[in-house]
Amino acid sequence: MSLLLIxxxxxxxxxxxxxxxxxxxxxxxxxxxxxTGVLLIVAAAVVLLxxxxxxxxWYRQSFPNSGLVALLGSVTAATANLMLFITALREGDSTxxxxxxCALAAGGAWAAVAVYRTSVEIPAPKRVAAAVIVSGAVAxxxxxxxxxxxxxxxxxxxVLDVTLGEPVLSADKKAFALPVTISFENRSDVGVYLLAPxxxxxxxxxxxxxxxxxxxxxxxxxxxxxxxxxxEISGQPELLQAGSWHVFGSWLAGHQTxxxxxxxxxxxxxxxxxxxxxxxxxxxxxxxMSMDEFGIPHVSWKGNPVKAPDWVLAGASGYVTYExxxxxxxxxxxxxxxxxxxxxxxxFGGHGAGxxxxxxxxxxxxxxxxxxxxxxxxxxxxxxxxxxGWVTRSLWDVKS
Numbered sequence: 001m002s003l004l005l006i007x008x009x010x011x012x013x014x015x016x017x018x019x020x021x022x023x024x025x026x027x028x029x030x031x032x033x034x035x036t037g038v039l040l041i042v043a044a045a046v047v048l049l050x051x052x053x054x055x056x057x058w059y060r061q062s063f064p065n066s067g068l069v070a071l072l073g074s075v076t077a078a079t080a081n082l083m084l085f086i087t088a089l090r091e092g093d094s095t096x097x098x099x100x101x102c103a104l105a106a107g108g109a110w111a112a113v114a115v116y117r118t119s120v121e122i123p124a125p126k127r128v129a130a131a132v133i134v135s136g137a138v139a140x141x142x143x144x145x146x147x148x149x150x151x152x153x154x155x156x157x158x159v160l161d162v163t164l165g166e167p168v169l170s171a172d173k174k175a176f177a178l179p180v181t182i183s184f185e186n187r188s189d190v191g192v193y194l195l196a197p198x199x200x201x202x203x204x205x206x207x208x209x210x211x212x213x214x215x216x217x218x219x220x221x222x223x224x225x226x227x228x229x230x231x232e233i234s235g236q237p238e239l240l241q242a243g244s245w246h247v248f249g250s251w252l253a254g255h256q257t258x259x260x261x262x263x264x265x266x267x268x269x270x271x272x273x274x275x276x277x278x279x280x281x282x283x284x285x286x287x288x289m290s291m292d293e294f295g296i297p298h299v300s301w302k303g304n305p306v307k308a309p310d311w312v313l314a315g316a317s318g319y320v321t322y323e324x325x326x327x328x329x330x331x332x333x334x335x336x337x338x339x340x341x342x343x344x345x346x347x348f349g350g351h352g353a354g355x356x357x358x359x360x361x362x363x364x365x366x367x368x369x370x371x372x373x374x375x376x377x378x379x380x381x382x383x384x385x386x387x388x389g390w391v392t393r394s395l396w397d398v399k400s
Contacts, residue, residue, distance in 0.1 A: 002114050003058045006074065009107040010051035013077040016084070016104075017044035023331035030287040033330040046076045054115065071115045078108030084332065092336030093361075157187040160388040162199070162279050167398045175267050176398050182245045182279050183259040184386075186252045191286035192382070194258075196322070196344045197246040199279040200353040201264050202390075203272030205235035237276065240264065242353035245279060248322055248344065249294045251286055266395075273396060278389020282344060282357045284326075285382030291342060292325045308345050309366035312356045316347035326359060326381075341365060359383055 017040045024037025050073010053066040063069075085101035092098060165179035182199055186192045213230050221228045245260050252258055264275065284291075298321040300308070308319050322344040328334040343365040344357040358365055359377055369377070377383040 003054060005107070006054050006070075006111040006114060007051050009104060009111050010047050010054065010073055010077055013081060013104055013108065014044045014048045014051065016100075017041070017047065017080055020331045020335075023334075027331065029290060029329040036330065040080070043076050043080045047073045047080070050074055050076065057115070057118065067115065067118060071112060074108055074112035074115050076108075078105055078112055081105035081108050087332055088336045091333065093338040094336045097336045156190075156192065156283070156285060156382050156384070158192060158283060158386050159183075159185040159187060160279055160281065160386045161185075162277050162388050162391045164275075164277060164391055164393050167395075169268070169398075173268065175265060178264045178266070178275065178393070180262045180264060180277055181259065182262070183257060184246075184252065184281070185257040186254060188285075189254045191251050191253050193249065193251045193284040193286060193291060194246050195282040195284060195342065196248055196346065196355040196357060197244055197250075197279075197281040198346060198353065198355050199243060199245050199262065199277065200239065201241040202237040202276045202278075202352055203240045203266075203270065204237045204274045204276065205271050206273035207233040207235075209233055234274075237352065238272075239348065239352045240266070240272075240275070242348060246281075248297075249291065249324060268399060270395065270399065273399075274392055274394055276390040276392045278387070278391070280355055280385060280387040280389070282355060282385050283382065284342075284359075284384075288329050288381045290327045290329070292327075294322045294324045294344075297322050307366075308347070309368065311368040312345045312347060316349040316354075318349065319345050319347040321345055323365075338362070355385070357383075357385075 021037045021040030021044055024033050024040065026037075028034045028037055050070050053063070053069035053073065056062050057066040057070050081101050081104040085098065085105050088094065088098045088101055161183045163181045163183075165181065167176045167178045169176050180199070180201070184194070184197070209231050213233070217233075218228050218230060221234075226234050241262075241264055243262065245262070246258060264277075266272070266275075300319045300321075308316075308321060313319065324342050326340050326342050328337060338361045340359050341362060342357065342359050344355060347354050347356070358367075358369055359381060360367065360369075
């Protein structure tokens with residue numbers, strides 16, 4: 001009976017380790033993940049040999065060291081299952097995997113004790129102990145780096161910039177065009193998803209007070225969020241133009257720069273005295289997640305079936321929703337975590353335009369994340385927002 005349970009535990013462990021190892025070797029997004037896959041495959045081979053050796057040790061004893069191999073296989077099974085249990089406990093969502101690996105870890109430990117009690121002879125015990133310690137240290141170090149340290153270590157340093165060129169008058173002098181250049185530089189070593197690259201242009205009418213403005217006036221500027229000035233009286237900014245400066249869901253390789261330009265056309269008699277341009281994008285690391293293409297965007301003014309949450313709609317009269325399924329960067333996380341979806345809302349209204357987004361389980365995308373949850377998303381996926389603005393230019397020279 002003991003042999004049957006030992007062999008069963010070791011064979012089931014071999015199946016799990018081999019399954020996840022092969023997947024990681026072939027699909028993990030980072031080198032460390034693929035190295036983990038190699039270690040899992042090696043561990044699966046050791047555990048399988050342990051199961052075969054256990055049968056020989058119990059019945060035939062054809063090989064003098066079959067008991068030792070069975071013991072090493074059992075210890076490897078217990079250690080590997082314990083690390084998988086810690087992974088599932090720490091960041092997994094699957095209760096089934098958690099219970100299975102807990103049972104297999106306990107079973108592996110029991111199997112090691114059961115094999116050891118059969119009077120296994122250990123030749124050169126110091127060398128065997130040293131080999132076990134070294135191999136265990138390598139496995140634990142790799143596990144700690146890929147599963148504990150790496151998900152909380154980010155080195156993305158993107159630079160988003162906006163510059164305004166010189167305005168060009170039309171042939172009849174009744175309109176002018178203002179070129180806008182937008183550049184995004186990925187200074188990291190890994191690829192970066194550009195999940196929501198958008199820009200917006202606002203126009204503001206500005207008057208100059210004939211007298212120094214009293215505190216009661218500029219204090220209202222503070223309350224409304226407008227720039228504080230003792231002489232300048234700024235009107236409410238109005239959205240003149242908004243658009244995408246790259247394809248939503250596109251990506252840039254490490255150390256790659258993308259530059260594009262747009263043109264803002266206004267009549268020379270425009271009531272605006274200043275023009276303001278800003279750009280932003282949501283980003284994520286390509287070594288931390290992969291993403292299916294965005295589906296067909298849902299537009300609110302065409303009966304959007306995907307209702308944006310209230311915290312997104314503040315100040316917005318219309319919006320476009322983009323959704324896409326994301327995948328984890330390693331096989332263990334992909335199978336132990338519930339499916340996640342990336343949702344991006346591009347809003348328009350009296351506030352101008354803007355982008356909001358989240359990564360969440362199915363059905364939880366409308367919940368506004370706390371600060372700690374946003375930090376967790378940044379640490380795990382590199383999910384963050386990069387902003388540039390506002391870049392302001394006076395239009396008095398063009399109007400005159």
